[in-house]
Amino acid sequence: MVFPASMAQQNHGPQMLTANRLRDGDVLYRKSDGWVLVLADGDVFADQAGADAALAEAQAEMARNEFVAPYLFEVRVVNGVTQPVKEREIIRAAGPTVRADLGKQSGMVNV
Amino acid sequence: MSEVAPNMYRYDEFDARFVAERTAQFRVQVERRLKGELTEDQFKPLRLMNGLYLQLHAYMLRVAVPYGTISSRQIRMLAYIARKYDKGYGHFTTRQNIQYNWPKLVDVPDILSDLASVEMHAIQTSGNCIRNVTADHFAGASADEIEDPRPLAEIIRQWSSLHPEFVFLPRKFKIAVSGAPQDRAALKYHDMAVEIVRNAQGRTGYKVLVGGGMGRTPYIGQVLGEFVEKQDILAFLEAAMRVYNEQGRRDNIYKARIKILTHALGIEEMRRQVLREFAEIKQGGNLQLPQAELDRITAYFAPPAFDTGLPDTIADAGKDFVNWVKTNVHPHRAPGYTIATITLKTPGQVPGDATSEQMEAIADLMDTYSVGEVRVTHEQNLVLPHVRKKDLPAIYAKLKELDFACANAGLITDIIACPGLDYCDLANARSIPIAQSIALKFADLDRQHEIGELKIKISGCINACGHHHAGHIGILGVDKKGVEFYQLQLGGSGAEDASIGEIMGPGFTEHEIAGAVERVVNAYIKTRKPGERFLDTYRRLGMAPFKDAAYEKEAA
Structure with missing residues (x-):
């Protein structure tokens, strides 16, 4: 498994931890020692040490076969609202920008 | 609707057994992965060998369409799969395949089993192997062909x-x-x-x-x-x-x-x-x-039994129809017959997408008017290969109901676009909204026909699935410090006069790119000689006048 570790090394701002659910590929966000489906519900790691620890913990849990490809990504928190810095993660958290009826933005989140 | 079986390759015993065994094998591999008997590292090459990727939002299944030929029975199954296991649509690709963007891993064995029931599979759509072989989408039909x-x-x-x-x-x-x-x-x-x-x-x-x-x-x-x-x-x-x-x-x-x-x-x-x-x-x-x-x-590919004595003329069924015939209808080898391109590119649409209902309606058209057969093109369109000229008005009327009747084959709004950052894990920038914004800017049909043949191709990363190098106007999406930018390339061609597009210069933002394309096109209109396509004018004049035009507003 290739983890985009370089992403974590480059980040200095707050970060979140994400992965995809094994059985259906849905996007997950880390919350305490589990996962949630909505970015706004996930944990934000203010410092690199906290983010790295969460990633290491997730990697150790991969043997449970519930999720794949965990990695960290940078976010910014504006007026209490968490938003990814990069377009890729904004789209991943919402769904295709060309189909508002698809993905998490559709309000039909699979649990 | 009675199903028509076209002349195409039919699985023999070996093919059927091989695909069935491979499907059964993958079912076991998925079960083992879900139980934890296989790690992701061990499983990933196995799923890729069966066309299953993990993309931005979900898994993506790429189904092979050998040399782009599909029967009505097969496209009905593709529609069924989209409805039952996915989100009600499929995406036809520049490799003449179809992709599903939302399948669940747990459903993929059943999807492959359903595909096998109509002699389809997802083998050789990924990995370092000889991939699905592609072909001229007018094969066996076009007037200029030496052999099928x-x-x-x-x-x-x-x-x-x-x-x-x-x-x-x-x-x-x-x-x-x-x-x-x-x-x-x-x-x-x-x-x-x-x-x-x-x-x-x-x-x-x-x-x-x-x-x-x-x-x-x-x-x-x-x-x-x-x-x-x-x-x-x-x-x-x-x-x-x-x-x-x-x-x-x-x-x-x-x-x-x-x-x-x-x-x-x-x-x-x-x-x-x-x-x-x-x-x-x-x-x-x-x-x-x-x-x-x-x-x-x-x-297996013997020509169908063409009717004889058919009228070899096309009725005048109004200006829109005449425009459609001009761009979307092509010479056929048999008198009284023609080839009809269904562009999946009405301005505003996602290039290459078709819903289950649209696929089923096209299957009906195939059975009624085109010996049960359709082709997928590398330009992300569909083709009815054997159509009687007298049936064209009825086909056009049905396509209008489906919103697939745009008279734009080969024109500026017939844009190739890869899935880009809206779906693809490798992409740096979005492609589809750029295609949509350009198509909407040039939506006026009279203007499109006035511009003439002009192929725009858009890729969301350097892997070039959107064929931007071969675009008369090519667009490459790049990521500049987290922001999408779009580089213009001019002068590419994927036809017999093939050439690689030349990069113009610094990129444009998402909001600037359609305007830059419009200024390039306007420069062409001003400088073209009679009969020249955009590509011809570019080859005669070179980059300079188009570059000046593209950056004109940005410099002001």
Whole structure:
């Protein structure tokens, strides 16, 4: 498994931890020692040490076969609202920008 | 609606058993992965061998459509799969395949089983193997064709499927075939391509090209064999594959395609080595293509029984219809017949997407008007290959109901766009909204027809799935510090006059790019000579006037 570790090394701002659910590929966000489906519900790691620890913990849990490809990504928190810095993660958290009826933005989140 | 069975390759016992066994095997592999008996590292190559990727939002399943030919029975199954297991639509790709963007891993074994029931699968749509063979989408129908290329495409498919020497190539390998002088299959942009040609004695054989490709290092394919005799084609292709397999680089994924080897060796040396291998294989005598086998495969693709005595004229059914005929209807080999392109590109649509309902309605059209057959094009459109001219008004009326009746085949809004950052894990920028914004800017049909042939192709990263190098106007999305930018390239072509587009200069933002394209097009309109396409004017004048126009507003 290739983890985009370089992403974590480059980040200095707050970060979140994400992965995809094994059985259906849905996007997950880390919350305490589990996962949630909505970015706004996930944990934000203010410092690199906290983010790295969460990633290491997730990697150790991969043997449970519930999720794949965990990695960290940078976010910014504006007026209490968490938003990814990069377009890729904004789209991943919402769904295709060309189909508002698809993905998490559709309000039909699979649990 | 009674289903019509077109003349196309039908699985024999070996094919059916092989696909069924492979499907059953993958079911067990998925079960083992879900139970934790396989790690993701162990499972990933297995799922990729079955066309299953993990993308931005979900898994993505790429289903092979050999040489772009689909029967009505098959497209109804594709519609059913989209509705039952996905989100009610599929995406036709630049490789003549169809992709589903939302399948669940737990459902994929059932999807593959359903596909197998209509002689379809997802094998060889991923990995470092010889991928699904593509072909001229007018094969067996067009007036300019020397021979139908699909029998050869099928023979190449059978030869390359699980060939023990070619299951672990340095990199993926794409082969295209065509039987007509007009290149509608982008032959010169393939790792290897075969064009059916006729020699001075009037005998047909094969011209073989090698070393074309897109990606970060685009090359135009070069002639490896000017005229290969029919019975020798597999020996010749195998010789080329052996040279590549032995010498292709494996240390760097970006240097591993045959185009890099061809460029490094030079075409003369490449040819010398291939001919040496070819002589050895021929001496062994094991890879001669028997005429009986060629005839057996060719019989599957026998032309349908065309009606005779049909009117060879097209009724005038209004201005919109006449415009559609002008762009979307093409000369057929049989009197009274024609070929109709269904562009999945009405301005505002996602290029290449079709819903389950649209696919089913097209299946009805296929059964009623086109011997139960449709083709997928590398330009992300569909083609009804055998249509009576007298039926065109009825077909057009039905397409209007489906919102697939835009008279824009080959025009500025008939844009190729990869899935881009809206779906793809590799993308740096979005492609689809750029295609939509350009298409909407040029939505006026009179204006499109006034501009004439102009092919825009958009990729969301340097891998070039949107063929931007081959666009008359190519657009490449890049990521600049987290922001999407779009570089313009001009002068590319994927046709018989193939060329690689030239990069204009600094990129434009998402909001600027459609305006920049419009200024380039306006510069063309001002400077073109009678009869010149955009590409012709660009080739005559070069980049300067178009570059000045594109940056005019940005500099102001």
